[in-house]
Amino acid sequence: MSFNTFGHLFRVTTFGESHGPAIGCVIDGCPPRIPLREADIQPYLDRRRPGQSRYTTQRQEPDTVRIISGVFIDEITGAQVTTGTPIALVIDNLDQRSKDYSAIKDKYRPGHADLTYDIKYGLRDYRGGGRQSARETAMRVAAGAVARKIVPDLKIRGALVQMGPHRVDRARWDWDEVDKNPFFCPDAKLAAMLGDYLDDLRKKGSSIGAVIEVVAEGVPPGLGAPIYGKLDGDLAAALMGINAVKGVEIGAGFRAAELSGEENGDEMRIGNDGKLRFLSNNAGGILGGISTGQPVVARFAVKPTSSILTPRRTVDRYGHETEISTTGRHDPCVGIRAVPIGEAMVACVIADHYLRQRGQVGDTPAWPFAPPAR
Amino acid sequence: MSFNTFGHLFRVTTFGESHGPAIGCVIDGCPPRIPLREADIQPYLDRRRPGQSRYTTQRQEPDTVRIISGVFIDEITGAQVTTGTPIALVIDNLDQRSKDYSAIKDKYRPGHADLTYDIKYGLRDYRGGGRQSARETAMRVAAGAVARKIVPDLKIRGALVQMGPHRVDRARWDWDEVDKNPFFCPDAKLAAMLGDYLDDLRKKGSSIGAVIEVVAEGVPPGLGAPIYGKLDGDLAAALMGINAVKGVEIGAGFRAAELSGEENGDEMRIGNDGKLRFLSNNAGGILGGISTGQPVVARFAVKPTSSILTPRRTVDRYGHETEISTTGRHDPCVGIRAVPIGEAMVACVIADHYLRQRGQVGDTPAWPFAPPAR
Amino acid sequence: MSFNTFGHLFRVTTFGESHGPAIGCVIDGCPPRIPLREADIQPYLDRRRPGQSRYTTQRQEPDTVRIISGVFIDEITGAQVTTGTPIALVIDNLDQRSKDYSAIKDKYRPGHADLTYDIKYGLRDYRGGGRQSARETAMRVAAGAVARKIVPDLKIRGALVQMGPHRVDRARWDWDEVDKNPFFCPDAKLAAMLGDYLDDLRKKGSSIGAVIEVVAEGVPPGLGAPIYGKLDGDLAAALMGINAVKGVEIGAGFRAAELSGEENGDEMRIGNDGKLRFLSNNAGGILGGISTGQPVVARFAVKPTSSILTPRRTVDRYGHETEISTTGRHDPCVGIRAVPIGEAMVACVIADHYLRQRGQVGDTPAWPFAPPAR
């Protein structure tokens, strides 16, 4: 994870600003001969795409992805596949609404990176947030779509589990509900009330935070590197690195602070199939930074959108006290669209560790129970 | 963060197992001409050292650090200083109590990395936890002591803010209390009762989780790299990578999910000194992955020790169901000793980003208010 | 240097194939507030551009570069400058001549990467060489143009010093000649005869190798990291990584094997200006992997183009013996166009080490003679 690249063997570098001509990414280190077409990526982008409901920004972007490099027709199968060379993906920016930025270009929105980009670099592209715009996350979603194809049988799903004070009732959890409401909410009853809740917030010119949960099934046991390359360490970096995220937890997470050793440790038995079976999953599928084979469960907290209509006290870049009120197109709850982004980041981390494990160890040992060949 | 190295310009690589001859680390990329003696490092190790109270493991290790390389006498000042070449630090393992491991070497403690090391590598050093032992963290503390010397005026302090159901009362927070009790607890009243609480747990052969808070003051504004090298992303990786950590949050953290945009965004004013002043610090000193100049505030949750006396259901490495009960020397609350470790990881991340910022941008621009030279 | 990215702080990632829609690169870690327009890059691309003389491939590509991201108008100076975020550069491929590849798609040109891409990845984009095409080097030249702007007073020039058996006479070296002939040859007399020499080769359907020399003046002393991050080590990787390069040397290079210690070591005196002065430059400006302040001198050998008209014995990808003869548009001496590419790689390495040095040490110490502040 350095600068604008993440990953060690499966490496993603993104570029582009909100109001430049395009955004894009370069995926390096992808295995060859993996079938890949735009149609494999587009559905994930469509889930993240703005303007799909009145609960997200009204910017109209088709977010049509183009594969610029790294694929070719495999003459034996006739399929378009990856070649092992860098896969460049590009999405053109179409709806860079021409607009007068004079009201905001010299002021810092409280809670926004406006300020810190100016501090760090001495200037910033203030048009639509420039590089710090959530628009960059479209490329994460695109890269995640490629990552998902690398690990066989990997299934990654995310859901909004809290918005403001409202939490899902896990007894009502239904993955099928997630795509039936504009909130990615697995609890139909909660979803039914979130619309009114958000409409009310939007009318008040306010915004609200959220918590997202991502569950990865089919993660091979043994992924993760000890100490500083831990699977959970890399997941934490990947999820905390999503815009507006302020907290990350794995499995029992912060609740683990209240558990006793007896409550926390997931006991083990042998299933009827002779395989290892856990009696619980407080570990969230990771022990010692290495995957256990249980589902990997990660959760992250997203702060409320900083761009709100309500006037706030701030300063301008010349040292004067002032007020700011943001009138642009913004998500009242950026947490909603963070669902596909979180899924994508988890996919990229798992794909990277899948290749790293194959590099260091070769095929994952069948251990325990069936010792690897010596 | 890869394998056993972390950092990009300030790079730390650790090695060693709990019951091998020694543990150590190599610090690469440290600036030259920084005064450095063992005496600069030892006090931090002494804070983390086991066996100092009956609330931590009774393993007796003086943890005396030796500097093997990377320092020399500066003839002009007469001080021993860093040379810019790799600083190797070594701590000999002295109390590798000779012991019969037959009861545990083939069984997996629930909640412990015993299992996953076996899965990943096909074998593991089971003596005292081997590489996954908390002993490795001594080297993080040592590296952190060096990191603290790199950033002028940096002050990093940590405290235990929760143990099981017991939380500090922030109205009673007193940093001076932290070093007056064996729990690094800033709330004297809470500290007074934690002794009995832990004694009771220990007698029951149980253990408990905790939450640690680390506050870094004097962090220059502008540290952090956008998108995938964010300061909070790297902090999340560093803290989640500490043994037994299951959650990390910055500033308001998970509470941000319940905040409105008005509540969350930290308003700004100009102080009497003409400098930027924030009216709150929900951001935890970081916006858009870049430091604001406010104190950086990070919190992490530590799960309870997995090595407990209470028998638990588990399996052995040959596929048989069995039970396990751990009788060795273990901390009933590993969260306690996580305080100096958390401080150290924060120090390493900030030092690394301090050098990265100096590399990319040179001296941090005085912006805002006093524009950088062009 | 990993996969398709090079550099540590100044990082360049390239993408694209010869006959895809475009080639491009992402430059990450560039300092902010550096004036940058397409016009700063284009002249370097024009020097490398094919089709400018009958001695290089006749592919017609304007190679017009577009800056997609990472620049903005600095309101204080009015100049377009870098913002510190990723700079994406794109060149569209226009002259992807529609062609029948059936004669070559299953055969391996001797001396060409056709074979090894197939071995490594199990397939390859055979259209115009795909990813292994020299076309990729346009992006190196573009990145080099940006790199040149980072280090103040840096001046990098390259020249062809040998083609086949013909070597420049160093007594006739004139940098001004380099841009006056299509061979980048500093020896006017040699340049005058190379045209006929190459015409003859081209008529015979043959090709020839070359040696290129790159000289970097204004390299600050102190650049380079000891042991594995040496300036000469990184230069060697960068130059050896140019297509068709088979050898790299610094300063006296291979001739150093024949020198005695007295002949080789560059003696030092104090100049009239009180500054360090060397009596020779066998070191090529680098001692112990660190720049001395003298000009950095690197040389590299380029093998002859593998794509020749003369039929050669080879095999096809199905295991049959066959012959191959390449009729496409190819440079009879790829070494010629390697001159601007070599310059660019040297620029990228020096810019990267300039930032790394600033990161680790801050401003280069004035030492020797004026000790740095302690």
Next chain:
Amino acid sequence: MSFNTFGHLFRVTTFGESHGPAIGCVIDGCPPRIPLREADIQPYLDRRRPGQSRYTTQRQEPDTVRIISGVFIDEITGAQVTTGTPIALVIDNLDQRSKDYSAIKDKYRPGHADLTYDIKYGLRDYRGGGRQSARETAMRVAAGAVARKIVPDLKIRGALVQMGPHRVDRARWDWDEVDKNPFFCPDAKLAAMLGDYLDDLRKKGSSIGAVIEVVAEGVPPGLGAPIYGKLDGDLAAALMGINAVKGVEIGAGFRAAELSGEENGDEMRIGNDGKLRFLSNNAGGILGGISTGQPVVARFAVKPTSSILTPRRTVDRYGHETEISTTGRHDPCVGIRAVPIGEAMVACVIADHYLRQRGQVGDTPAWPFAPPAR
């Protein structure tokens, strides 16, 4: 390759100065379950060890290596094997001859890194060369011994092919001769005269350069990453990064500049075994940065020792002109002991790329001729 670490998946970090208590390295990313004892490493160190003939420095160091971490007994086989965690190797410095450094500590030897360490860092450990001492290379040799065990059937051998004006006659090349003379010379006739040649140089207080050739057989085809992670690029960095090396070449190397395309491209046929067969090896086993399966052939030039008895003109660190004459224990031809070092660096690079290839592609495709499964 950054700072004091090299490698991407097989990573080696070294530390230690010539006259400190010890030198060492940490090998990270080594596959688990590889048999490894000190006895696997020691023979390689013994080949590099000083003081074995009168043609190398008379420093007496047994160079006994100790494995500090990363190995354990595999209970199934009973062998000591790697565990997949960091392997720390340490060699104590025993013969740090107490000595008066006042004659040299403030002066710069022409051709030596004395100067540049002072420039870069503002101070240096002048005792025996400190970090820039050839002593550091012992750890490269140790790491190389581990690397050799990773790639099945890999055989790496080096030889001195030139010393001053004297070159081996390749018609007399006999690998068995290499270990029969103190020069690692494969040409018995040449070896017989080098002793007198060196004695004469030593008496004159002079030194001489050399060229070393390393040949790696059994390198699997398909190793290397395109563009910036090329196998030859990484070899060039690794070999150029050895102390005193000024040039590196692969296969035909600089001679390729004089070859025509017909002469250079290695033609291919199908052997009686149905396998690919090359009719020559100008490529040195690498095409497009990827191994072909032919022996990898690398050559590097080593400059003469800078520490010579003959007085040279130089300056001191306070800006005064002076003379220097080095009287310590030094190799008259450092090229001799560069042979095992060069072998080791080649081994490390190949092991790293072996793991990288396994990570990205899995088992190397059988292609060409037997297409990989799709």
